[in-house]
Amino acid sequence: MQAKKKQGFLSFFFEKDNLFPIISAIAAGLYPLLFYYTNNYKLINSWGHFGYFISLFILLPILVFFIANKVSEITFFRRLRSFKLPFLNFFFFFFFLNIALYAGFSWLRTFMVFVIASLLTFLFWKHFKKIIAFQFILAVIGIFTLTPVIIKQLNYSKEWMIQPDGIETAVFKKKPNIYFIQPDGYVNFSEMKKGNYNIENTAFETFLTDNNFKNYPNFRSNYGATLPTNSSLFMMKHHYYNNGSDFTETIDARTVIVSDNSVLRILKNNGYRTFLLTEQPYFLTNKPKLGYDFCNFSTEEISFVTTGLGNPRDVIKPFEDYLETYSEGPNFFFVEIFNPGHIINREAKSKGIAGEREHYIESLKEADKKLTELTKTILNKDPEALIIIMADHGGFVGMKSVEDSYTKSTDPDLVNSIFSSILAIHWPNGEAPKFDNKLKTSVNLFRILTSYLSENDLYLANLQPDESYIIIYYGATQGTYQYLDGEGNVVFKKH
Known part of the structure; x- marks a missing residue:
């Protein structure tokens, strides 16, 4: 019985209508996460940082996108349904890049991100799936960029300390x-x-x-x-x-x-x-x-x-x-x-x-x-x-x-x-x-x-x-x- 409940929850979570918001959320955070690690690895090379940034860049957007998708089913918000995921994706993508570039939060920069996200949503919402594909291409490039950084760390020799x-x-x-x-x-x-x-x-x-x-x-x-x-x-x-x-x-x-x-x-x-x-x-x-x-x-x-x-x-x-x-x-x-x-x-x-x-x-x-x-x-x-x-x-x-x-x-x-x-x-x-x-x-x-x-x-x-x-x-x-x-x-x- 418990296995059926678990299966039912997973199937609900990964239904077609629910899966696309999750994919959109991951696309928004994955490249900024890889970018941040590539450029700041030695500042954040701890398991505590890894857990924090996975939560911030990946899990938080998934939660927000998932809730927003459900809220948009309410009659009052239906007219915004086509715009919600593009806007959230653009907003989180550029918000996280802002954090990665400046290693900090700014209300002014966040407002600018909001304006940019709104403008891009208006211009490109019909091409949203192509945008997501492009973001995943960036993430693949990010993996290739980060890999040498990690390899260098793993191959680091402490012989000089002897x-x-x-x-x-x-x-x-x-x-x-x-x-x-x-x-x-x-x-x-x-x-x-x-x-x-x-x-x-x-x-x-x-x-x-x-x-x-x-x-x-x-x-x-x-x-x-x-x-x-x-x-x-x-x-x-x-x-x-x-x-x-x-x-x-x-x-x-x-x-x-x-x-x-x-x-x-x-x-x-x-x-x-x-x-x-x-x-x-x-x-x-x-x-x-x-x-x-x-x-x-x-x-x-x-x-x-x-x-x-x-x-x-x-x-x-x-x-x-x-x-x-x-x-x-x-x-x-x-x-x-x-x-x-x-x-x-x-x-x-x-x-x-x-x-x-x-x-x-x-x-x-x-x-x-x-x-x-x-x-x-x-x-x-x-x-x-x-x-x-x-x-x-x-x-x-x-x-x-x-x-x-x-x-x-x-x-x-x-x-x-x-x-x-x-x-x-x-x-x-x-x-x-x-x-x-x-x-x-x-x-x-x-x-x-x-x-x-x-x-x-x-x-x-x-x-x-x-x-x-x-x-x-x-x-x-x-x-x-x-x-x-x-x-x-x-x-x-x-x-």
């Missing part, structure tokens, strides 16, 4: 509280005074010197974006952009940065509490498991549809609260602030070379203000702290937009504008290790700090090459290139 020695079992002889503060895009003082920057910023440089920070001129990042730099930084290894996987979204970078990495293992093995404070949930968009003990964001509060960038959240107040609550160390703080940042990403929105430089200068002032407040707070509470201020990359000043960096250049000022990064360290008791002259690039920072804290110079035998890499799309064969050699000289060698 350490060549036993550094992850290092035992610290000294355990100061460690404060790693990362101002996005803050160029080194040595570069800031010349080249395309030519910015006067002696006030903050003097502030650091007066507070016993040691500045490291000509320090630079190994990669030209936040995720590639930080995944390399915390694994203390080169990944070479996963051999050309992507310029900005290195495979599994967020998981490496916030879930599990060599630096976190070393710290936890030595009894450190770990704190992650960030102004934006950029590291958490794919909702990775948190390997830090504390974070000012929870993955539950992060939207499934987001770029991880928006209005910055204050980190200073929660930072002060953590300092008060966990005054007994050892503690490790990773504090990410998004000033000064870099110039605009897209040339279409650029203010021009001069305009972008001016914007950088204004944002630099905000960065100095935040860094000064954070530093004063730490030194008031913890005068013998190990404080590291290190940027993830440069500010790209001298270009119209970050897009310019994808084109081959041999101009030292432009190349250094990508990689030059501030490094200033407050060493406990003002005693820097004798090997701190090896601090040249970000990939080796924590290996050198581990040698310092464990008082074991043997770990220095496996420092990574101090070379900087970028992905080039234009002006040369697309691929990963070495842009700076170990001495900071501009080179151009395909990896």
